[in-house]
Amino acid sequence: MSLLDRLKAQIAQDGPIGVPEFFTRCLHDPRDGYYAMRPDLGAGGDFITAPLVSQMFGELIGLWAIETWTRMGRPSSFRLVEMGPGDGTLMSDLLRAGKLEPDFLAAAEVWLVEVSAPLKVRQAAKLGDAPRWVGRLDEVPVGAPMILVANELLDCLPARQFVRIKDGWAERVIGLGEDGALAFGLRGLGKSADTPIPDLLIQPEGSIVESSPAQAALASDIAHRLAADGGAALLIDYGRAAPEAGDTLQAIQGHQKVDPLKTAGLADLTVWADFPAVVAAARETGAKAGPIITQGEFLTALGIEARAQALATARPDRADQVARQLDRLIGEAQMGALFKVACLTAPDLSPPLFEDAT
Ligand SMILES: C[S@@+](CC[C@H](N)C(=O)[O-])C[C@H]1O[C@@H](n2cnc3c(N)ncnc32)[C@H](O)[C@@H]1O
Numbered sequence: 521m522s523l524l525d526r527l528k529a530q531i532a533q534d535g536p537i538g539v540p541e542f543f544t545r546c547l548h549d550p551r552d553g554y555y556a557m558r559p560d561l562g563a564g565g566d567f568i569t570a571p572l573v574s575q576m577f578g579e580l581i582g583l584w585a586i587e588t589w590t591r592m593g594r595p596s597s598f599r600l601v602e603m604g605p606g607d608g609t610l611m612s613d614l615l616r617a618g619k620l621e622p623d624f625l626a627a628a629e630v631w632l633v634e635v636s637a638p639l640k641v642r643q644a645a646k647l648g649d650a651p652r653w654v655g656r657l658d659e660v661p662v663g664a665p666m667i668l669v670a671n672e673l674l675d676c677l678p679a680r681q682f683v684r685i686k687d688g689w690a691e692r693v694i695g696l697g698e699d700g701a702l703a704f705g706l707r708g709l710g711k712s713a714d715t716p717i718p719d720l721l722i723q724p725e726g727s728i729v730e731s732s733p734a735q736a737a738l739a740s741d742i743a744h745r746l747a748a749d750g751g752a753a754l755l756i757d758y759g760r761a762a763p764e765a766g767d768t769l770q771a772i773q774g775h776q777k778v779d780p781l782k783t784a785g786l787a788d789l790t791v792w793a794d795f796p797a798v799v800a801a802a803r804e805t806g807a808k809a810g811p812i813i814t815q816g817e818f819l820t821a822l823g824i825e826a827r828a829q830a831l832a833t834a835r836p837d838r839a840d841q842v843a844r845q846l847d848r849l850i851g852e853a854q855m856g857a858l859f860k861v862a863c864l865t866a867p868d869l870s871p872p873l874f875e876d877a878t
Pocket of ligand 1: 559569604607670676
């Protein structure tokens with residue numbers, strides 16, 4: 521039985537489910553979830569990410585990591601952690617840039633946090649057996665400083681959705697329509713303490729606001745470690761830099777938007793990263809965090825234009841391709857403005873470009 525049919529049968533028996541449960545089943549159902557069974561990153565797959573657009577992305581993050589390690593006092597051993605490493609391209613490019621500072625590479629103990637068995641195979645093919653793999657951040661041993669990188673991981677963590685109704689708010693749920701297909705519905709909030717984000721309470725009827733306890737919990741976990749052991753975490757994703765209403769649940773298959781309720785387990789499912797909530801959760805847990813900047817600002821400040829020029833000079837036959845990649849990564853109409861970058865950092869550290877973290 522397909523995941524879609526199993527979900528329908530479950531809902532018919534037990535009633536509607538919340539968006540987070542649906543989202544998690546679609547991505548991680550052990551028999552049929554997208555990441556469990558058929559993650560397909562890349563130009564010929566379902567979606568493309570920044571490291572796959574160009575090697576420049578991972579290389580510049582490598583330079584950022586070297587400078588962060590230097591500001592940490594050049595520890596002789598630290599955990600270099602990537603969460604959600606995809607096909608391993610970002611880490612591969614980061615480590616290549618790391619060769620510029622051999623002491624950095626020698627000190628780095630590489631840990632990959634990955635839940636997807638098929639992607640672990642792709643990561644091992646690219647990175648060899650030097651990294652250690654775990655399924656959760658808390659399996660990376662504590663007791664040493666950490667530099668953590670996560671690109672497009674927050675968007676894989678589910679959000680609850682709340683809908684403004686005439687006399688208050690209701691939670692968006694997934695039930696069955698009259699035709700027996702999955703359909704969105706509403707569940708009253710009753711007397712529960714659940715409420716939408718306070719900043720967004722005044723909204724026109726029909727508005728949707730999202731709240732992701734899972735994203736906030738991850739930020740707290742990371743911040744807790746940084747406060748105890750030192751270091752910094754770089755989170756990059758498409759998302760909001762300020763509280764904002766809107767339904768951002770999106771299913772992508774073969775680079776096309778598809779109906780999430782018809783493609784359970786067959787498509788990648790995402791919601792926007794909620795950077796204000798992530799930053800707030802990190803600060804509450806004792807780390808410094810923010811400011812939230814755009815990917816365009818981040819990569820430009822790290823020197824992506826000079827790197828693109830160097831690549832184009834070395835390979836004039838590829839100059840047009842490099843120019844397109846550069847535009848895709850930093851162009852306002854492309855990834856440059858939609859994607860945001862935030863840094864969570866230990867209280868005593870000022871990582872490059874995030875000196876104003878509070
Ligand atoms: C959109 S891909 C991004 C891949 C890579 N970072 C890149 O930029 O190409 C999401 C990654 O996060 C992983 N992932 C999804 N949910 C996860 C979770 N709950 N914990 C750890 N990794 C997760 C996926 O398996 C995949 O490696």
